[in-house]
Amino acid sequence: xxxxxxxxxxxxxxxxxxxxxxxxxxxxxxxxxxxxxxxxxxxxxxxxxxxxxxxxxxxxxxxxxxxxxxxxxxxxxxxxxxxxxxxxxxxxxxxxxxxxxxxxxxxxxxxxxxxxxxxxxxxxxxxxxxxxxxxxxxxxxxxxxxxxxxxxxxxxxxxxxxxxxxxxxxxxxxxxxxxxxxxxxxxxxxxxxxxxxxxxxxxxxxxxxxxxxxxxxxxxxxxxxxxxxxxxxxxxxxxxxxxxxxxxxxxxxxxxxxxxxxxxxxxxxxxxxxxxxxxxxxxxxxxxxxxxxxxxxxxxxxxxxxxxxxxxxxxxxxxxxxxxxxxxxxxxxxxxxxxxxxxxxxxxxxxxxxxxxxxxxxxxxxxxxxxxxxxxxxxxxxxxxxxxxxxxxxxxxxxxxxxxxxxxxxxxxxxxxxxxxxxxxxxxxxxxxxxxxxxxxxxxx
Ligand code: ADP
Ligand code: MG
Numbered sequence: 001x002x003x004x005x006x007x008x009x010x011x012x013x014x015x016x017x018x019x020x021x022x023x024x025x026x027x028x029x030x031x032x033x034x035x036x037x038x039x040x041x042x043x044x045x046x047x048x049x050x051x052x053x054x055x056x057x058x059x060x061x062x063x064x065x066x067x068x069x070x071x072x073x074x075x076x077x078x079x080x081x082x083x084x085x086x087x088x089x090x091x092x093x094x095x096x097x098x099x100x101x102x103x104x105x106x107x108x109x110x111x112x113x114x115x116x117x118x119x120x121x122x123x124x125x126x127x128x129x130x131x132x133x134x135x136x137x138x139x140x141x142x143x144x145x146x147x148x149x150x151x152x153x154x155x156x157x158x159x160x161x162x163x164x165x166x167x168x169x170x171x172x173x174x175x176x177x178x179x180x181x182x183x184x185x186x187x188x189x190x191x192x193x194x195x196x197x198x199x200x201x202x203x204x205x206x207x208x209x210x211x212x213x214x215x216x217x218x219x220x221x222x223x224x225x226x227x228x229x230x231x232x233x234x235x236x237x238x239x240x241x242x243x244x245x246x247x248x249x250x251x252x253x254x255x256x257x258x259x260x261x262x263x264x265x266x267x268x269x270x271x272x273x274x275x276x277x278x279x280x281x282x283x284x285x286x287x288x289x290x291x292x293x294x295x296x297x298x299x300x301x302x303x304x305x306x307x308x309x310x311x312x313x314x315x316x317x318x319x320x321x322x323x324x325x326x327x328x329x330x331x332x333x334x335x336x337x338x339x340x341x342x343x344x345x346x347x348x349x350x351x352x353x354x355x356x357x358x359x360x361x362x363x364x365x366x367x368x369x370x371x372x373x374x375x376x377x378x379x380x381x382x383x384x385x386x387x388x389x390x391x392x393x394x395x396x397x398x399x400x401x402x403x404x405x406x407x408x409x410x411x412x413x414x415x416x417x418x419x420x421x422x423x424x425x426x427x428x429x430x431x432x433x434x435x436x437x438x439x440x441x442x443x444x445x
Contacts, residue, residue, distance in 0.1 A: 002027035004063035005035070012055050017432050021047055024075075035060050035070040045072045046304070051435070054173065067181065069101065102169060105282055106152035112274040116265035117146075123260060124150055128157035131165065131201045131233035134260040136224075139237040141264035143392030144302035147237045148205055150264070154235060155203050165200035172209040176216045192219075196226040201233035208238045211247045212418050221252050228255070239388070244395060246410055266301035275303060279310045280324075285317075287324045294329050299338055300348075302392050309336060348391050349401060355437045356383045359430050368403050381412040382430055388413060390438040 005027055010018055024040035025048070037056070039045050048056065049072055060068050113121050126133050139147050155169040170178075182191035195202065202223070210217050227234055238245065241263070242256040267275060273289075273296040280287040287295075287310075299306045312332045313324060322328045337351065353364040360379035367380045380402065387398045398409045419427035 001030055001063055005059050008062045009055060009059040012059060013052070014429065014432060016436070020436050021052070026075075028073075030064065030068075033068065035064075035068050037070055037072045038075045039072060040075060045074055046307075048072055054177070057177065101174075102152050102156055106149040107156055108153045110278060110282060111146065111149055111153055112267070112271055112278050114268050114271040116268055116271070120150065120262045120264055123262060124154045125157070127233055127235065128154050128161060131158055131162070131167075132231050133233070135228060135231070136234035136236055136256060136259040138242055138256050138259065138261040139235070139264055140239065140241050140261065142266075142302070142394060143239065143389065144304035145264045145266060145392075146303060147239075147264055151203050151205055151235055151237050155201075158201055158233075162200070166198050167201045167203070168195070168199045169203040169205070171205040172207050172220075175204060175220065176210070176213065179216055179219055192223070195223045199227060199232060201235070202227055203235040203237075205237050206239070207236050208240055208245065211245065212414055212421065217248060217252070221249075221255075224252075224255065234259075239392075240395060244410070246407075247414065267303070269296050272296035272299070272301075272303075272306065276306060276310065279303075279307050283310065283314055285314055285324060287313075291324060291326060291329050294326055295333075298333055305336075305338065309333060309338065312336065349387070349393075352383065352386050352391060352438065355434055356386065358437065359433055378426075381416055382427075382434060384409055384412040385416040385431065386434050386438065390435060 006022075006025065009022065009025075013022065021044060024044060026038050027035065028038045029036040039048065056070055057067075060066075060070060108121070108125065111121065120139065123134055123137060127137055139150065141147060152169060155167050158165065158167045179188075179191060182188050204220070210220065224234060236256065242248075242253045242261055245253060245256075273292050276292040276295045276299075277287065277289075280292075295306060295309060299309055309329075309332055312335070313328055316322060316332060317324055317328060353367070356367065356379055357363055360375070360382065362376060362379040366376060367383055371377075384398055384402060387393045387401065388395075393401075395406055395409050399406045402409070416427060416431070420431060
């Protein structure tokens with residue numbers, strides 16, 4: 001059965017993608033309620049979870065004939081921290097449904113913040129204590145700023161404080177998948193009941209995933225209205241503000257704005273220092289203040305990149321028996337092309353331009369110039385998509401970089417998202433290559 005999962009999976013992704021990301025993947029265990037997978041390091045784990053969870057879920061379904069959730073662990077770490085996994089197991093036993101998709105790391109205790117995100121954290125804490133307090137809470141902001149973390153922290157704390165309540169945390173993608181399965185099995189009624197009647201709080205991540213998917217948007221809004229009218233807490237998160245979710249019906253957007261919409265801010269340097277310390281501690285290593293400041297100064301606001309740097313330091317320190325000192329940190333940042341230690345002085349945006357050049361042959365100036373030539377438009381759209389999804393830039397920043405209107409940027413994002421959804425090879429292939437080459441140049445999202 002394990003073999004079969006891997007075989008199905010191999011057939012469902014391009015060969016290059018397989019070699020880059022899946023070669024260390026192993027099926028450790030197939031339980032009655034989940035499948036445990038392992039990979040070589042945390043970076044690959046994150047990557048597979050964010051980019052390929054749909055493919056993995058499909059392969060598990062095809063091989064086992066069942067809808068089983070999966071977990072991915074780092075081979076090295078999963079075998080070490082026995083005590084941790086024991087406590088995790090007992091928690092899972094207590095509340096199997098609710099905890100299964102929350103990461104152990106995403107707690108309020110682990111979330112570092114300064115003045116910039118205090119309001120968000122306070123609002124989140126209040127909601128955990130009094131679900132329904134601000135309804136809905138809409139959290140938005142760029143990639144890697146901690147939206148998923150804060151949402152899961154709210155869910156986890158709410159479960160701790162109100163063990164009798166049913167708190168559901170789900171990504172929009174999972175919501176869509178469950179809905180599709182329910183339709184196929186003729187179980188739409190059960191699906192609706194599950195969310196509408198049984199949820200005391202619903203936290204839904206990455207709502208922008210529903211852009212261009214009218215059917216599931218409607219289903220979600222029925223659920224939303226139903227829960228909202230019943231005073232149940234809703235928390236929604238997105239990479240853009242409610243107003244920027246252009247494809248959503250106005251009625252929905254105004255409902256999103258009814259409660260509290262908070263933008264998650266980029267952490268200050270001081271906060272990044274605390275995050276660096278905290279991230280290292282989460283991986284059971286101690287880094288000096290000097291090294292933490294160094295990382296905070298040189299890695300930008302995308303915390304995934306900071307995490308990527310720390311994980312790379314850990315892996316490298318382990319393999320080469322190095323100390324966690326400045327020279328290791330410098331070496332790692334240089335290898336990841338981060339900050340002034342990149343050896344080359346290219347900014348992330350310049351790096352993206354050069355990746356697009358490698359992929360499509362178009363130079364930066366050619367992308368900026370006005371031309372409606374189909375190939376060039378496609379290259380420009382890829383750049384826009386890359387700026388959003390590999391660099392986590394806002395619509396405004398993208399618009400000014402590419403010297404186009406706000407609405408053009410949104411249109412381009414929609415086009416690419418739609419093509420990805422429809423598995424259009426002329427787009428999925430270059431997007432995959434873009435992610436791979438950006439990640440090998442920067443080692444993080
Ligand atoms: P987003 O959902 O906004 O893209 P995530 O919540 O996935 O971002 O955060 C990326 C990573 O950075 C996660 O591992 C998360 O735990 C960590 N992280 C983000 N912000 C913070 C923070 N303020 N303190 C500690 N860890 C953080
Ligand atoms: Mg997220």
